[in-house]
Amino acid sequence: MGNATRIISNTFYLFLDWAALTLGGYFYWVIMGKTLSPAEVGRFSTIYNISMFLVSFASLGINIAITKLFPYYQENRQDRKIAGSLRWAAKVTSLSSIAFGSVLVFLNPVISRIVPITANDAAMAALMIFVTNLLYITNGYLYGTQKIKSIFLSDTVLSISKVLATLPLIVLGYSYLGPVYGFLIASLITLCVRYRLIPKGSGPVDKSRIWFYSVPILVSNIGAMLVNQGSIVILSVLSTASSVGLFSLVFFLSSPVRMIPQLISFGTFPVTSQQPDNKESVNRIFFHGTRYSLVLALPLLATVSIFSGQIILLLASGQYLDGAAIITPLAAAYLFVGLATVFVNTLYATGRINESRNASLIAGFVNLAASVLLIPKFGLPGASLAFLMCGLSMMLYSAAKIKTRLNLAFPLRDTLKIIVSVSVYAIFSYTASKFSGGGFWVAVVISGLGIYFLTLLAAKFFNETDIRMITYIKSKSPKFTHRVFDLVLGVISKFSN
Numbered sequence: 016m017g018n019a020t021r022i023i024s025n026t027f028y029l030f031l032d033w034a035a036l037t038l039g040g041y042f043y044w045v046i047m048g049k050t051l052s053p054a055e056v057g058r059f060s061t062i063y064n065i066s067m068f069l070v071s072f073a074s075l076g077i078n079i080a081i082t083k084l085f086p087y088y089q090e091n092r093q094d095r096k097i098a099g100s101l102r103w104a105a106k107v108t109s110l111s112s113i114a115f116g117s118v119l120v121f122l123n124p125v126i127s128r129i130v131p132i133t134a135n136d137a138a139m140a141a142l143m144i145f146v147t148n149l150l151y152i153t154n155g156y157l158y159g160t161q162k163i164k165s166i167f168l169s170d171t172v173l174s175i176s177k178v179l180a181t182l183p184l185i186v187l188g189y190s191y192l193g194p195v196y197g198f199l200i201a202s203l204i205t206l207c208v209r210y211r212l213i214p215k216g217s218g219p220v221d222k223s224r225i226w227f228y229s230v231p232i233l234v235s236n237i238g239a240m241l242v243n244q245g246s247i248v249i250l251s252v253l254s255t256a257s258s259v260g261l262f263s264l265v266f267f268l269s270s271p272v273r274m275i276p277q278l279i280s281f282g283t284f285p286v287t288s289q290q291p292d293n294k295e296s297v298n299r300i301f302f303h304g305t306r307y308s309l310v311l312a313l314p315l316l317a318t319v320s321i322f323s324g325q326i327i328l329l330l331a332s333g334q335y336l337d338g339a340a341i342i343t344p345l346a347a348a349y350l351f352v353g354l355a356t357v358f359v360n361t362l363y364a365t366g367r368i369n370e371s372r373n374a375s376l377i378a379g380f381v382n383l384a385a386s387v388l389l390i391p392k393f394g395l396p397g398a399s400l401a402f403l404m405c406g407l408s409m410m411l412y413s414a415a416k417i418k419t420r421l422n423l424a425f426p427l428r429d430t431l432k433i434i435v436s437v438s439v440y441a442i443f444s445y446t447a448s449k450f451s452g453g454g455f456w457v458a459v460v461i462s463g464l465g466i467y468f469l470t471l472l473a474a475k476f477f478n479e480t481d482i483r484m485i486t487y488i489k490s491k492s493p494k495f496t497h498r499v500f501d502l503v504l505g506v507i508s509k510f511s512n
Contacts, residue, residue, distance in 0.1 A: 027488055028163035029278040032170050037271055039174020042265050043181060047194055048331030056260030059191040061251045062136050063198070064244040065119070065420065066143035066265075071240040072152070073115040073144055076232030077104045078151040080225050085159025086288045097160065101217030105152050112148040116141025120499070130251050139195050146202040153209040158281070161214065169208045174175065177201035228368065235372035241379025242405055244458060246398045249386040254394065262395055264331055265338035269345040272316050276308030276353030280360045287364035298423050298486030301361050303480060306426040308357055309433050310476070312350055314467055317441040319346045319450060320459055325456045341399035348399070352378075358413035361421070370416040378409030429476060436470035442444050472510040484505060 045089065047056050081104055088096045103214050123137040137506070150173075157166045157329050183198030188194065247266065252257045283300045319326065323342040327335050355374060363371040382405035389397030444463040448456055471477065482504060489500035 018457075023313050024406035027282075027491060028167045029282045030408075032163070032167040032273070033274050033278045035167060035174050037274060039171075039178055040267065042178045043174075043194065043197070044264060045176070045330045046178065046182050046185065048264055048335060051191060052333055053257040053260035053261075053264075054190040054255070056264060056283050057256030057258070058131075058136070058260075060247055060259050060263035061130065061132060061256070062191075062195055063143070064142045064247045064251070064445070065130065065132065066147065068240050068244045068248060069114070069115045069119065069140070070144045070147045071236040072233070073467070074108055074148050074151050074233075074235075074236070075111055076229035076236060077108055077225060078148075078155040079154045079232040080227075081152075082159040082284070083288055084221075084224065085156065086161065086208060086286075089160050090283055090289050094214070094220065095216075095218030098182030098214040098216050098220070099220045101156050101213060102217055103222070104155070105149065108148050108152055110146045114290055115145045115240050119144075123445040130248070131256065136495050139192070142200075143195070143200055146199060146206065149206055150202055150209075153206065153213060156213055157209070157385065163282075165209075165212050166291050169205050172208050172286040173205040176204045179284055193214050201202050231368045231372045235375040238372075238375030238377065241383050242409065245379060245382040245405075246386050246390075246402050249390060250398055252449070253387075253390050256397060257366060262398055263340070265327070265342055266345060268326060268330060268338075269319060269342055269349050272312050272319060272346045273349035273353035273356075275312040275315065276304075277351075277356045279304050280306050280353075280357040284360045284364055287361060291365040297361070297365060297421070301357070301417070301421075301423045304357050304361075305354070308354055308424070310471070312353060313433055313437045314440055314464060316346050316350050316465065317444065318463075319343070321441065321444050322456045322460065328377055338395070341395050343401040344396075346404045348403040349408035351403075351410040355406070355409040355413045358410070358417050360464070361423070362413065365421060367416065367420055370413070370420060372415070373417045374409050374413040378405045381405045381408045388451055432471065432474040432476045436467050436476070438473065440467040440469045472506065477507045477511045479511065481509065 047059065051059075084100065085097055088094075088100075119141050120134070120137050123132065123134050126132065126137070131167060154166060157163070162170035177197050177200075179487070180200040181194045184193035184196050187193075233393075236273045247263055248260060250262055261290060285302045287297055287300055318344040318407055320462070321341040324336060326342075327339055355378070359371045359374045362368075362374070373505075385404050387403050390399075393400070414425075418425075443466055444459050449460045451459065485500060485504055489497060489504075492500065
């Protein structure tokens with residue numbers, strides 16, 4: 016399998032994985048938005064984000080290190096090293112998770128003075144740390160060995176079981192603990208599925224090399240944690256549970272803007288890691304990864320911004336409408352963070368570990384400082400502005416390092432074509448929504464996306480790489496969809512650059 020085909024295959028299954036996780040996540044949060052008050056969602060969010068905050072440390076960065084090393088081991092047919100390293104990684108990080116969870120439980124009387132979390136909530140958070148860490152380690156193995164289809168299938172099980180477990184628990188009166196128990200049940204089911212996919216037995220472990228790659232990641236996890244959970248954790252300290260719940264829901268609804276460049280980055284990462292010294296290949300992978308991130312994420316950002324109120328009413332309830340005012344800065348911030356992920360993963364895959372670490376640290380501390388300064392004065396808008404500053408700083412720093420350390424090419428001409436096309440889409444959608452009163456917003460979005468595609472065609476955006484990618488996706492799609500793919504391919508071929 017060639018590099019292009021492997022990348023397309025990885026990205027294709029990562030897209031399906033993203034779709035499964037996003038759809039499951041949306042149902043999961045929609046259930047909470049429809050059945051729980053903002054205060055109850057806030058209590059769940061506090062437990063969840065404290066767990067994700069601590070698992071960033073408990074994982075010791077090992078889950079990321081093995082995604083860097085396993086492609087190399089696989090390329091050189093060192094299967095016993097993979098098995099031994101995986102077993103060692105699971106053992107070490109499990110002990111670390113137990114240690115962090117125990118500290119959280121035993122120090123709860125002190126911690127609860129800062130963050131409103133009960134002893135029972137702390138115990139639930141400790142369990143979430145443990146199972147999440149094992150999910151991270153098994154995901155690192157599957158991702159590093161490019162078993163992306165297995166990630167997609169197991170994450171589909173995770174999404175479905177999380178929704179199926181959570182809804183009856185809330186109906187039975189478990190309140191905010193319903194989604195907590197649902198998360199734990201779904202995680203255990205998924206771990207059982209993944210256990211059958213991982214290699215058994217032992218083998219040699221290059222511990223020094225694993226620590227070499229994991230320690231910088233552990234440090235960068237401090238920044239990543241402050242990027243992803245910082246605003247919510249600080250809100251938990253400085254604001255009310257209702258504000259935390261409102262912000263958490265809107266924060267999640269904005270997240271698909273980030274997920275598109277993120278999944279593209281994850282699709283290219285193993286291939287880049289296998290040939291980090293091949294400048295031409297790395298440049299080509301980076302160029303198209305950035306290009307596809309922009310062409311898919313920018314119209315989504317415009318949609319979320321224009322139809323924020325309609326999206327909240329569709330996926331939650333009127334209690335959360337105040338969050339419409341902060342969706343645009345959050346979505347823009349997520350775009351910056353998503354693009355930064357493309358840049359940071361390229362730096363890490365090519366051995367620029369310190370630069371990738373620094374990008375997360377800088378962004379995390381920007382979010383921390385801005386949140387502490389802005390939240391007390393401006394509340395939720397302050398939290399969203401802090402996250403926007405955080406995302407922008409992460410993108411600018413990592414982009415600068417991509418240019419100065421790797422001298423890779425950015426798709427500047429294609430970016431201009433995308434911006435022009437998105438502007439046409441945004442003008443059409445905004446104008447049409449005003450004339451229709453917002454009642455037919457889904458039809459407006461579909462029509463606008465058609466106009467967006469036609470504008471890209473007129474600008475001669477598409478090329479041979481796009482044709483190969485669409486042809487590959489067609490080969491993996493059901494036969495009844497092939498006519499649609501053939502139509503699209505025919506049109507693109509006539510207007511390709």
